[in-house]
Amino acid sequence: MATKTKKKYRSKKAVERGTNIAxxxxxxxxxxxxxxxxxxxxxxxxxxxxxxxxxxxxPKQWTFGNYIRLFQNKGIKMANDGSTFVATTGQxxxxxxxxxxxxxxxxxxxxQTVIVVATSYALSRLRFRMRKPLMxxxxxxxxxxxxxxxxxxxxxLELIGLTQxxxxxxxxxxxxxxxxxxxYVCKGFFxxxxxxxxxxxxxxxxxxxxxxxxxxLPLSKPIIIYTILTAFLGPWGDYMFxxxxxxxxxxxxxxxxxxxxxxxxxxxxNWQDGFQRFCAAAVIVSLPITILFFIxxxxxxxxxxxxxxxx
Amino acid sequence: MANLSLKHIYKVYPNGVKAVNDFTMxxxxxxxxxxxxxxxCGKSTTLRMIAGLEDITAGELTxxxxxxxxxxxxxxxxxxxxxxxxxYPHMTVYENIAFGLKLRKMPREEVNRRVLEAAEILGIxxxxxxxxxxMSGGQxxxxxxxxxxxxxxxxxxxxxxxxxxxxxxxxxMRTEIAKLHNKLGTTFIYVTHDQIEAMTMGTxxxxxxxxxxxxxxxxxxxxxxxxxKFVAGFIGTPQMNFFEGTLKKTGDNVEIAFKNTDxxxxxxxxxxxxxxxxxxxxxxxxxxGLRAEDLSLDRDEVEKSNAKIKVKISHKEELGNETLVYGDxxxxxxxxxxxxxxxxxxxxxxxxxxxxxxxxxxLNLDRVHLFDSKTEVSILPRVPEFNYLDCSVKxxxxxxxxxxxxxxSAIQCEDCTGELLIPTNAIKLGGxxxxxxxxxxxxxxxxxxxxxxxxxxxxxxxxxDVTEGFVNIxxxxxxxxxLKDDEExxxxxxxxxxFDGSFKKIKVVDDVPETxxxxxxxxxxxxxxxxxxxxxxxxxxxxxxxxxxxGTDFPVSEEIAQKLxxxxxVKRVFxxxxxxxxxxxxxxxxxxGIEAECVGIADxxxxxxxxxxxxxxxxxxxxxxxxxxPAGKVYxxxxxxxxxxxxxxxxxxLV
Numbered sequence: 018m019a020t021k022t023k024k025k026y027r028s029k030k031a032v033e034r035g036t037n038i039a040x041x042x043x044x045x046x047x048x049x050x051x052x053x054x055x056x057x058x059x060x061x062x063x064x065x066x067x068x069x070x071x072x073x074x075x076p077k078q079w080t081f082g083n084y085i086r087l088f089q090n091k092g093i094k095m096a097n098d099g100s101t102f103v104a105t106t107g108q109x110x111x112x113x114x115x116x117x118x119x120x121x122x123x124x125x126x127x128x129q130t131v132i133v134v135a136t137s138y139a140l141s142r143l144r145f146r147m148r149k150p151l152m153x154x155x156x157x158x159x160x161x162x163x164x165x166x167x168x169x170x171x172x173x174l175e176l177i178g179l180t181q182x183x184x185x186x187x188x189x190x191x192x193x194x195x196x197x198x199x200x201y202v203c204k205g206f207f208x209x210x211x212x213x214x215x216x217x218x219x220x221x222x223x224x225x226x227x228x229x230x231x232x233x234l235p236l237s238k239p240i241i242i243y244t245i246l247t248a249f250l251g252p253w254g255d256y257m258f259x260x261x262x263x264x265x266x267x268x269x270x271x272x273x274x275x276x277x278x279x280x281x282x283x284x285x286x287n288w289q290d291g292f293q294r295f296c297a298a299a300v301i302v303s304l305p306i307t308i309l310f311f312i313x314x315x316x317x318x319x320x321x322x323x324x325x326x327x328x
Numbered sequence: 329m330a331n332l333s334l335k336h337i338y339k340v341y342p343n344g345v346k347a348v349n350d351f352t353m354x355x356x357x358x359x360x361x362x363x364x365x366x367x368x369c370g371k372s373t374t375l376r377m378i379a380g381l382e383d384i385t386a387g388e389l390t391x392x393x394x395x396x397x398x399x400x401x402x403x404x405x406x407x408x409x410x411x412x413x414x415x416y417p418h419m420t421v422y423e424n425i426a427f428g429l430k431l432r433k434m435p436r437e438e439v440n441r442r443v444l445e446a447a448e449i450l451g452i453x454x455x456x457x458x459x460x461x462x463m464s465g466g467q468x469x470x471x472x473x474x475x476x477x478x479x480x481x482x483x484x485x486x487x488x489x490x491x492x493x494x495x496x497x498x499x500x501m502r503t504e505i506a507k508l509h510n511k512l513g514t515t516f517i518y519v520t521h522d523q524i525e526a527m528t529m530g531t532x533x534x535x536x537x538x539x540x541x542x543x544x545x546x547x548x549x550x551x552x553x554x555x556x557k558f559v560a561g562f563i564g565t566p567q568m569n570f571f572e573g574t575l576k577k578t579g580d581n582v583e584i585a586f587k588n589t590d591x592x593x594x595x596x597x598x599x600x601x602x603x604x605x606x607x608x609x610x611x612x613x614x615x616x617g618l619r620a621e622d623l624s625l626d627r628d629e630v631e632k633s634n635a636k637i638k639v640k641i642s643h644k645e646e647l648g649n650e651t652l653v654y655g656d657x658x659x660x661x662x663x664x665x666x667x668x669x670x671x672x673x674x675x676x677x678x679x680x681x682x683x684x685x686x687x688x689x690x691l692n693l694d695r696v697h698l699f700d701s702k703t704e705v706s707i708l709p710r711v712p713e714f715n716y717l718d719c720s721v722k723x724x725x726x727x728x729x730x731x732x733x734x735x736x737s738a739i740q741c742e743d744c745t746g747e748l749l750i751p752t753n754a755i756k757l758g759g760x761x762x763x764x765x766x767x768x769x770x771x772x773x774x775x776x777x778x779x780x781x782x783x784x785x786x787x788x789x790x791x792x793d794v795t796e797g798f799v800n801i802x803x804x805x806x807x808x809x810x811l812k813d814d815e816e817x818x819x820x821x822x823x824x825x826x827f828d829g830s831f832k833k834i835k836v837v838d839d840v841p842e843t844x845x846x847x848x849x850x851x852x853x854x855x856x857x858x859x860x861x862x863x864x865x866x867x868x869x870x871x872x873x874x875x876x877x878x879g880t881d882f883p884v885s886e887e888i889a890q891k892l893x894x895x896x897x898v899k900r901v902f903x904x905x906x907x908x909x910x911x912x913x914x915x916x917x918x919x920x921g922i923e924a925e926c927v928g929i930a931d932x933x934x935x936x937x938x939x940x941x942x943x944x945x946x947x948x949x950x951x952x953x954x955x956x957x958p959a960g961k962v963y964x965x966x967x968x969x970x971x972x973x974x975x976x977x978x979x980x981x982l983v
Contacts, residue, residue, distance in 0.1 A: 213414035216381050221428035221475070222402040231427075235418040 062296035129196035129248035137203035159198035330392035337387035362530035407476035557704035576610030602712035617697035633690035719748035729782030738930035746812035755788035759802020918965035
């Protein structure tokens with residue numbers, strides 16, 4: 018009898034060890050697959066040898082020259098006929114594109130965060146007529162891809178003169194315009210903050226604004242960080258709207274449109290370090306997001322509602 | 329520190345759920361009131377309405393001398409302690425307590441002094457620098473209490489503050505809250521579902537169920553005189569035993585027969601003076617309530633007792649100092665389910681009881697509680713509604729308890745013998761009937777007099793202090809009921825007149841006097857003195873509200889109209905049906921008004937009432953002394969300010 022029982026059981030530790038090994042193997046594979054493109058990108062940006070492609074992975078010559086050359090080119094030459102932009106000399110103004118994108122992204126981040134947080138708080142805390150239908154409508158409208166309204170928006174913006182040279186303002190308007198659609202995650206977070214905190218504060222003598230600024234906002238750091246990150250990412254990586262609104266105005270492009278143009282225009286075979294420079298640009302584009310995330314991640318992870326109510 | 333008054337408070341949610349129904353109560357300064365009841369009974373909702381966190385649908389809430397219905401929580405001068413503490417997690421204990429004071433812009437030294445004082449009282453001085461998450465449940469609740477007391481509010485509201493604490497801590501905090509109440513001398517309103525908390529802390533307890541107040545009384549009175557079966561079952565651990573049975577009066581005794589067993593016990597009829605005789609016919613089913621400590625298994629007591637019942641023991645719960653013996657008075661029953669034959673008996677811990685044994689238990693019938701089996705209302709009420717007496721009528725003279733009273737012409741009654749119902753508040757001091765006051769006790773603010781008349785005990789309620797001995801009394805004849813074979817042959821004059829109608833608004837063009845502001849502006853412009861300058865009127869389109877009572881429109885004040893609109897919202901207020909109620913004293917005859925036909929005069933001697941017909945409805949209107957008696961077609965005008973306005977289909981008293 019005793020031997021039978023023994024056979025039936027496997028050591029719990031052994032089972033755990035086995036499972037862990039399997040899990041880690043899978044995770045390592047996923048990480049490699051995931052990180053490989055980034056690693057490749059960084060390595061290519063530091064490659065000194067000419068040519069679009071190589072048949073080896075690690076560069077033989079290491080250089081920062083690609084980064085330096087990226088910022089040395091100033092101004093794009095226009096074709097003499099003036100009507101359309103024609104690729105001529107491989108000149109581009111990366112710094113300007115970078116500045117354009119950063120300006121748009123920062124303005125949008127600030128405005129959108131304020132709008133999203135305010136909308137979410139109102140929808141979470143206030144009870145008013147049509148609240149539910151409004152929430153549903155916003156949710157459903159948010160599900161439609163923005164691209165559907167692209168043509169209509171273009172004509173509207175053109176009508177009020179916010180395309181071409183005014184496209185930065187136009188783009189800000191486009192990105193900010195639909196920001197309250199993103200209320201859902203933020204509202205979900207506010208819903209988890211007990212209403213009794215609002216009530217306690219109201220009895221303590223606070224009005225709605227005081228409740229929001231002194232009680233709710235300090236507790237909402239994680240979701241505000243999340244909102245900031247998503248608000249920044251949208252305009253930072255957008256291609257479609259930016260390319261449409263700034264058509265034919267390279268000085269007002271953002272990085273996505275610029276980079277797209279770089280690899281299209283610079284035929285990789287014709288141009289010796291075109292691809293390496295493109296990779297360097299891509300690395301620089303990813304910098305602000307990485308920095309932003311590292312600064313904000315400690316708030317992002319840590320929950321702050323501990324001890325408020327019985328949990 | 330203040331009185332609180334809740335008058336006909338209702339809470340109806342937009343989906344039509346009535347959470348609180350007609351809550352009326354006066355709370356004295358420094359009282360410790362406990363709202364108790366099962367989940368969903370409306371106790372927390374009532375507290376939140378007092379706090380201002382929920383809107384009051386209808387009714388009037390007064391704190392001190394101020395009606396606060398429409399006031400923000402922060403302006404009501406109340407403080408609240410929440411079940412889940414609701415501490416601000418990003419602030420330290422000190423900041424948590426000081427938050428309310430800082431918002432009120434109190435000087436820093438004063439804030440500091442108050443916070444330290446509160447921390448001292450609650451024993452949390454060492455934790456002032458900590459964040460709430462670094463504290464235990466008991467400490468957090470203390471911080472929450474500190475945050476409330478530091479504001480020195482008029483009223484402290486506590487919403488199940490101890491529910492999240494463990495049993496030991498709960499007992500400790502209970503004592504501390506009671507101590508705090510004594511120390512602060514503030515009015516406390518405490519919500520709990522735990523009847524032990526209610527009994528140990530409250531000066532008065534409000535028992536609630538399904539949004540209705542069941543009983544408001546002191547803990548002792550609730551325990552000893554429960555008004556209905558719910559209160560009897562809710563208050564006291566273990567729960568009161570309820571048996572089904574019947575009562576039969578034979579001579580001077582009443583026999584109590586228990587259902588599902590052949591046990592019978594006899595009690596003197598004097599127990600049942602306050603009971604309606606129809607319960608004592610041996611047929612009407614009643615519920616017999618006896619608390620676990622009012623049954624005894626002690627051998628000596630059982631031997632001595634003449635009220636015994638057989639019990640089959642099923643199981644027991646040993647509590648150390650005593651044993652709860654469970655059994656069944658039905659020998660077929662199992663004693664486990666909550667059946668009307670299950671019995672719980674408190675017994676000493678020394679005696680061993682064997683499950684399955686059949687033993688005899690002695691009943692302490694001095695403490696028996698009886699309830700109607702359908703309405704579940706006590707049939708041994710502390711303050712009876714009526715005196716039930718035998719009577720006879722002959723030649724227009726009513727005879728009862730040796731008294732002969734001439735019936736007024738309003739009461740037409742053929743010669744008969746029957747039952748006379750005199751409401752306890754229809755017996756007034758002063759008059760021609762001599763009665764002996766046996767006792768006088770104060771119950772819920774009014775005096776209940778036990779009088780002896782013609783060898784029987786009758787009851788009367790009064791506001792005056794009366795000493796024992798003979799007094800003269802009179803009987804308000806318009807409130808008598810005479811029953812013959814359970815049929816009402818004489819009915820009392822209806823105390824309430826009820827009309828049906830609607831509420832509407834109209835737009836009219838009218839001369840409207842200028843507002844104070846407009847006038848002041850005009851005077852300043854002209855540089856004229858207010859005496860010289862006449863008040864100007866402007867023709868304007870204005871909204872007027874009307875009560876349509878039985879087809880006739882009566883203008884109503886803006887204040888009353890706003891009450892209706894607040895309760896029911898603009899969308900719904902105008903398409904609802906209303907019932908308007910007043911007393912016969914609040915209606916006058918007028919040249920225009922509700923068309924009615926006067927069909928007779930009810931003359932009660934001292935007072936005369938005109939009997940009028942409005943459609944099919946019969947109503948009575950008080951006639952002024954010396955006024956000519958109306959006849960034929962008349963017009964009635966109720967005093968609008970005195971009307972109760974009730975939303976008919978949901979039965980909400982709005983005004």
